[in-house]
Amino acid sequence: MFTQKEALHMTTSNDFQANILIADPDETLGERLDVSLREFQHDVRIVRNGLEAFEILREEEFDLAIMEFALPGNSALEILTRLKKASIHVPHTMILSTGGTLETIHDCVEAGAQDFIVKPFKLPTLIKRISVILARVGLERQKR
Numbered sequence: 001m002f003t004q005k006e007a008l009h010m011t012t013s014n015d016f017q018a019n020i021l022i023a024d025p026d027e028t029l030g031e032r033l034d035v036s037l038r039e040f041q042h043d044v045r046i047v048r049n050g051l052e053a054f055e056i057l058r059e060e061e062f063d064l065a066i067m068e069f070a071l072p073g074n075s076a077l078e079i080l081t082r083l084k085k086a087s088i089h090v091p092h093t094m095i096l097s098t099g100g101t102l103e104t105i106h107d108c109v110e111a112g113a114q115d116f117i118v119k120p121f122k123l124p125t126l127i128k129r130i131s132v133i134l135a136r137v138g139l140e141r142q143k144r
Helices: 004-010 027-038 050-059 076-085 102-111 123-143
Strands: 019-023 043-047 064-068 092-097 115-118
Touching: 019 027, 019 050, 027 043, 027 123, 043 050, 050 064, 050 076, 064 076, 064 123, 076 092, 076 102, 092 102, 092 123, 102 115, 115 123
Parallel strands: 019 043, 019 064, 064 092, 092 115
Antiparallel strands: none
């Protein structure tokens, strides 16, 4: 397994500054992610509920959205579904949840999520999974 520093270093190998949205009512997690990702020059926006998350995703383009499944106001699944129905760009998306049935996970992936992570988790593990998604984003940018 990777140390937090090694996992964080992997996010810099993409050679680009990612625009990342964190939508989670947990202030501690949001702040830890914010500090970790900003250390490597990524732009990070934090919102605490689903209504704010939907509005900001509707107005701005992000490389990655990291959303708690059960956001107050709108769930992550509702947000992804609404974006897709409105033909609005759906960024690469990672869903965080305290649990999840196979049906819930399937529905999130069908709506556009690339990853579904069950809490609790270790920050280095989350950072490693973020780096995998950002590597995909970097490859897509190179193809353009």
